[in-house]
Amino acid sequence: MAITTLSERGELSRAARNFLNTESGAAVLLLTAAVIALLWTNLGLGYEDFWHTEFAVSLGDTALSLDLRHWVNDALMVLFFFSVGLEISREMVLGELRGLRALATPALAAIGGLTVPAALFLLFNAGGPAAGAWGIAISTDTAVVIGVLALVGPRCPDQLRVFLLALAIVDDIGAVAAIAIFYTEQVDVSALLLAGLAFLLLLCLRFVNFWRTPIYVLIGVVMWLATLRSGVHPSVVGVAMGLLVNAYAPRRWDIARVQLLGRSLAFDPSPERAMAAQAAAVEAVSPNERLQLRIQPWSSYVIVPVFVLANAGVVLNAETLGAALTSPVTMGIVVGLTLGKLIGVTGGTWLALKTGIGSVPDTLRWGQIVGGAGLAGIGFTVALFVTELALDDEALVNQAKIGILAGSMSAALVGWLIFRLAGERGGQCAPSGLPVLPPRPWRPPA
Numbered sequence: 340m341a342i343t344t345l346s347e348r349g350e351l352s353r354a355a356r357n358f359l360n361t362e363s364g365a366a367v368l369l370l371t372a373a374v375i376a377l378l379w380t381n382l383g384l385g386y387e388d389f390w391h392t393e394f395a396v397s398l399g400d401t402a403l404s405l406d407l408r409h410w411v412n413d414a415l416m417v418l419f420f421f422s423v424g425l426e427i428s429r430e431m432v433l434g435e436l437r438g439l440r441a442l443a444t445p446a447l448a449a450i451g452g453l454t455v456p457a458a459l460f461l462l463f464n465a466g467g468p469a470a471g472a473w474g475i476a477i478s479t480d481t482a483v484v485i486g487v488l489a490l491v492g493p494r495c496p497d498q499l500r501v502f503l504l505a506l507a508i509v510d511d512i513g514a515v516a517a518i519a520i521f522y523t524e525q526v527d528v529s530a531l532l533l534a535g536l537a538f539l540l541l542l543c544l545r546f547v548n549f550w551r552t553p554i555y556v557l558i559g560v561v562m563w564l565a566t567l568r569s570g571v572h573p574s575v576v577g578v579a580m581g582l583l584v585n586a587y588a589p590r591r592w593d594i595a596r597v598q599l600l601g602r603s604l605a606f607d608p609s610p611e612r613a614m615a616a617q618a619a620a621v622e623a624v625s626p627n628e629r630l631q632l633r634i635q636p637w638s639s640y641v642i643v644p645v646f647v648l649a650n651a652g653v654v655l656n657a658e659t660l661g662a663a664l665t666s667p668v669t670m671g672i673v674v675g676l677t678l679g680k681l682i683g684v685t686g687g688t689w690l691a692l693k694t695g696i697g698s699v700p701d702t703l704r705w706g707q708i709v710g711g712a713g714l715a716g717i718g719f720t721v722a723l724f725v726t727e728l729a730l731d732d733e734a735l736v737n738q739a740k741i742g743i744l745a746g747s748m749s750a751a752l753v754g755w756l757i758f759r760l761a762g763e764r765g766g767q768c769a770p771s772g773l774p775v776l777p778p779r780p781w782r783p784p785a
Contacts, residue, residue, distance in 0.1 A: 366486025369719070372644040373651045373744075380652035390649050403564075411649045412727060415642045417563060417577040419720075422638040423511050424581015425631050430508055432586040444688055444697030445502060449509035451687030452715055453477045456679030463671035472668065472729035474517045475739055476675030476746075478721035481507040483747070484714050491755040492710065498700045499707045506684065506715065514721050519575045522728040530569035537562035538579055545583045550626050555580070572728065586627035593623035643720055650723040653740040662734065663741040672742030676716040677749040684712035706761025713757050716750030718743060 380386040395404035405413065456476040464470050484503060492499065537558050544554070559580050566573045600616040621629070653659070663669040688708055691697030699708070726739045 366483045368640055368644045369480075369483060369647055370486075372647040373719075376648050376651040377653065377655065381655055386652045390652075408649050408727075411646055412724065413567060413573055414563075416646055416724065417573050418634060419638045419642050419646070420515065420574045420577030421581045422577075422631065422634050423508075423515070424578040425584055425586075425627055425634070426581075427508050427512065427578070428582050428584060429586040429625075429627050429631065430505065433588055442505075442697075444691040444699055445505035446509050447691040447697060448684045448687035448712070449506045449513065451683030451685075451690075452479065452506070452510060452680050452712075453513045453683070455683030455686070456675035456716075459679045460671035460675040463667040463674070467667060468732065469668045469671075469730060469735050469739070471521070472725070472735075472739060473671075474514070474521065474725040474729060475722050475743065476672050476679060476718070477510075477517065478514045478718040478725065479507050479510045479680070479715045480717050480719035480721065480747070481511075483717045483719055487714055487717060487751050487754070488711070491751070491758055492707075492714075498702050499711050502699065502703065502708070503711050503715065510715075511721075514725075515574060515578050518572050518725065518728065522572060522725065526571065527569045530565045531571060534562050534565035534569060534571075534576070537565065541580065541583050545585070548585070550585070574724075584627045584630060585625050587625045589623050593619070597623050646720065647723065650727060651740065651744075653737050653744075655741070659737050659741065663738050663745075666738040666742075668735055668738045669742035669745070672722075672739060673746040673749060676718050676722075676743075676746030677753055678716075680716035680718075680750065681709070681713045681753060684715050685709050688712070704761075706757065710754050710757040710761060713750060713754035716753070717747045718750075719747055722747075 376386070390408040391406045393404055393406050394410055395402050397403075457473040460473045460476040461470065464472070481504065484507065485500060488500060488503070541555065541558055541562075544550075559576065562580075563573050563576045566576050597616070597619045600612065600619045604612040604616045685708070688697075688699075692699070722743045723740065726736060726743070730736045730739060
């Protein structure tokens with residue numbers, strides 16, 4: 340089995356570090372929003388009445404009216420999925436997904452983490468009224484996983500965090516595909532064709548290297564409205580637009596131009612030279628990374644917490660908890676997130692390494708990867724998202740939300756226990772962030 344070193348895979352990119360740091364900090368806000376939603380619901384303060392308030396946007400005789408929850412789920416969350424698309428695009432060009440062997444291990448791990456939880460959920464619910472809600476059990480919440488990893492994971496978790504990030508990206512692709520394919524009931528073909536034409540127009544602009552933000556925003560709004568009308572969930576619009584945004588490493592001639600114009604500005608400061616130097620500096624960084632820098636904080640610190648606030652409220656009393664204890668929906672979600680992710684991610688990683696089609700950094704250890712697989716069962720944002728799409732019955736929705744909360748907490752506990760039992764907590768870090776002691780090599784069991 341081949342082992343890759345840090346020098347072969349390259350240092351962690353600045354953008355990846357910024358992303359991980361942002362997601363880790365945002366986990367606190369997300370969990371706080373969940374607690375507020377639970378208190379708001381259980382204190383009888385009109386939680387559901389508030390989120391069912393109608394809000395309309397009108398232009399002349401045309402109006403679009405949705406309740407506040409749908410504005411959050413169908414509009415604001417498009418920006419969240421746009422940031423997901425940006426991250427997928429950048430990682431495939433510059434990051435952890437840019438090579439086939441680098442992609443193989445997290446891809447197989449993610450596929451295992453998608454299929455095994457779904458299968459376990461169906462063991463409890465096949466033939467039942469909630470059989471179609473298997474998508475609830477397949478998602479990994481990157482923000483919370485990274486935040487919990489910082490608390491319970493190894494002292495030097497850089498490569499494990501990047502591995503989990505790559506896994507979560509493939510996981511997001513699977514979750515978005517499931518939403519688009521399996522949770523679309525009726526399709527308006529004419530509206531879908533209009534959305535397709537808007538996408539083709541964006542694709543043409545992408546290939547001629549035309550980038551003007553207002554034009555992209557205008558076409559994106561048209562595509563969103565058409566997709567919303569078509570019946571397909573508009574989350575796919577965000578991902579599709581994110582994938583179209585250019586990502587590239589800084590080019591030598593761009594850096595040279597920045598240096599030349601910078602020296603010119605230093606020699607003879609003027610507004611014209613300042614504007615030229617600023618434009619050159621902007622062009623040296625890809626549009627993908629510039630947008631990621633602007634959108635990621637809004638997505639992590641505003642959009643996702645507001646989404647959780649709008650969807651995590653569930654009544655917790657003797658009746659609902661008693662129903663959840665005997666509910667196949669709740670049990671399927673808890674088992675899928677807690678055991679399914681652990682088994683699927685670990686099994687997929689083992690398969691990639693055993694067959695030799697994939698590799699991992701030689702600083703990773705089995706205890707770390709299995710602990711990370713346990714944490715991957717923390718499913719929150721997309722799990723709540725699928726719940727609203729897959730279930731109509733209020734009782735089933737409540738049971739699913741209780742399952743998501745219980746399963747995510749159980750997955751965090753399982754991950755913590757694995758790190759403790761495998762001796763992966765504590766230790767010392769070298770200045771480079773790598774363990775002082777030589778890492779144990781990966782040896783898949785016979």
